[in-house]
Amino acid sequence: VNIHGTAIIANLAIDAKVEKLCFVSSIATIGDDPKKELANEENDWGGNEKNNGYAITKYGAETEVWRASQEGVDVVIVNPGVILGSGFWTSGSGKMFSEIDKGFSYYSEGVTGFVGVKDVVRCMVQLMQSNCKNQRFILVSENKSFKEVLFSIAEALGKKKPKRCVQPWQASLLWRWEWLVSKITSRKIRMSKYTAKTLFRKTYYSSEKCKIQLEVTFKSAEEVIKQVSKEYLV
DSSP states (O other): OHHHHHHHHHHHHHHTTOSEEEEEOOGGGSOOOTTOSSBOTTOOOOOSTTOOHHHHHHHHHHHHHHHHHHTTOEEEEEEEOEEEOSSOTTSTTHHHHHHHHHTOOEEOOOEEEEEEHHHHHHHHHHHHHSSOOSEEEEEOSEEEEHHHHHHHHHHHHTOOOOOEEOOHHHHHHHHHHHHHHHHHHOOOOSSOHHHHHHTTOBOOBOOHHHHHHHOOOOOOHHHHHHHHHHHHHO
């Protein structure tokens, strides 16, 4: 869906001579570089074993967008971190709020980039209204550990903070169990091999390019979490 759906949009944009197209990708397509402390837009994609279906198909979708740029359509791509926002409490990052509300007791020490949904949309609008074209932009407010984020959510919701730190061996057993159960019952997998690895991976991202070119500031993850928590409690 990610690749084919984007290809359809790219083709329509080319045929209709659309002036500009903004595509929402992900930091999942930003490659790692051991020589750099912070990953940025120049990091080359590495199609290695750490990439899951989501990352691979998002990268494939980006290639369709770049194809449109070669055929006359101005494009901009945004690569947001984990997007924090309200309204979807049973999937994505929204599930962290509902799970903490239920008394979720586990956390991990993995680190990744987080950003508020309103900041993502604001940057997209500014990029579409600007003269910027054929570039990509990482959108990350802060690099934080899942532990920090879950603790902040618990505090904002007035709930107990998770007490148990998940160990790699526990996550390894869990994703295998989930795989087995899904094969037997056809139940959707709640934790994949990739998700299990993500819990412990520490990757730091830079959004300096966006901050400099658009002269924007991002709301802190703490501010966003407090606002989203208020909306969750309504």
